Amino acid sequence: MKCKAVALFCFLEIALWPSLALADDVETTVWRFGLEEIDGSVQDIYAQEFKRVIEQKSNGRISVDIYAYGTLGESEDLTALTANGTLQLTNASTGILGGLIPEIQVFNIPYLFSADDRVNQQVLSSNHVIYEVIGDALIDNNLRLMTMYLEGEMIWSTNKLIRRPRDFKDFKMRVMNAPLIKQTYTLFGADPVPLPYSQIYGALQNSIIDGQINPLFSIEEMKFYEVTDYLIWAGQQRFTTSVLANQSWYLSLSIEDKELLRDTLAEMSDFIFEHQVALNAAQLKKIKYYKPDMILIHLTQRERNRFKKLAAPVRAAYLKTSGEKGKRLLLALEEALSAKK
Known part of the structure; x- marks a missing residue:
């Protein structure tokens, strides 16, 4: 401990x-x-x-x-x-x-x-x-x-418009301290920065990071929208x-x-x-009310597919580190979740 x-x-x-x-x-x-x-x-x-x-x-x-x-x-x-x-x-x-x-x-x-x-x-x-x-x-x-x-869906709140992987160049993205999440954002082209949840606001405010990922309710509660300009739905993850x-x-x-x-x-x-x-719907309304100039971006399926393609090695990395038990779990989830992709 x-x-x-x-x-x-x-x-x-x-x-x-x-x-x-x-x-x-x-x-x-x-x-x-x-x-x-x-x-x-x-x-x-x-x-x-x-x-x-x-x-x-x-x-x-x-x-x-x-x-x-x-x-x-x-x-x-x-x-x-x-x-x-x-x-x-x-x-x-x-x-x-x-x-x-x-x-x-x-x-x-x-x-x-x-x-x-x-x-x-x-x-x-x-x-x-x-x-x-x-x-x-x-x-x-x-x-x-x-x-x-x-x-809820994990939303990018950023100080820069991100629509393509190249937009992540020289971009510091706060991530959880989890190996696959760090690998994902490296593959996307960003510089992943693990930070405790309590430090995100100050890091955004002082330009230590350029963006972060969380559900809408969290972005509103922790006031991350105050120190970022864009909310971006990329569809990459659910919290x-x-x-x-x-x-x-x-x-x-x-x-x-x-x-x-x-x-x-x-x-x-x-x-x-x-x-x-x-709650996520209500918090989005609050964000729009308190920051009317917040820019909301929903990536198209074509744009999402670019990120999805880049992230393909994450699946292989998971299988390598989790062994047969991890493989059994992943295959079971892919089958169960494939009904409506």
Whole structure:
């Protein structure tokens, strides 16, 4: 574990002790849920509904405490805190988890997803190969894959018009610190710059980077539109997140609580799909309102195909690093998602 994660664990063990003692007094159990995003985000909407349903179904026997982004550190810290049992549940994006288990980088392969997000959501939430391959790999890290869901299309917000690969010349693009994402933008012709989420605004403002990639809700919430001039839909990726549980904690749950957890997460799939669609649409309206001169660009299919062709080696790189298990996962996803490309 990172030193920072260990320090956070020690802090939480002390800081949360009174609340746990209080929970014992009133015979409640606390489930702690860490988020990669701020209040009002897709992950927060998901966690708040999860909290409401769990507490209602358990008649208050279980209380869910939610920790928004920044409370407990960066995304990598949340994964570490869940693995060591400080948190029971956390969100973990596929880009972040790519450094931990190579198989999950499959979701970072450009132009993998269907054009129909309902198909994408259904596959993410229920495809058994995902939960076998990725689930098995995570268990080795004392983590359990509980579910996955979409947060929206990944949009380029830039200070320069990008329509062709050559437009990326001398362009510094902030990316997640995931090998396949970095390779993708190198192949596109950009200079990929891994930075923590919290540093993106300042880096754009000070021209340390020239652009970044995130869903619309994130671009509005974090005010990235204030320091960029273009929003570009290139169709290359959907932002996907997972809900992870501490494996030892999950195994310690009663049969009743395991069923409660699994049933609630299954019910959440349709709920979060509709809400992320609505939130992204609402945030785009806000961006247009607060910055009327923001230039919105939707690449044509021909323009997208140029980037797709350049990114072809990413698939081969994934297969090389993920082995037979990764190959099985990729083929299963390509078959499931090919209905409506």
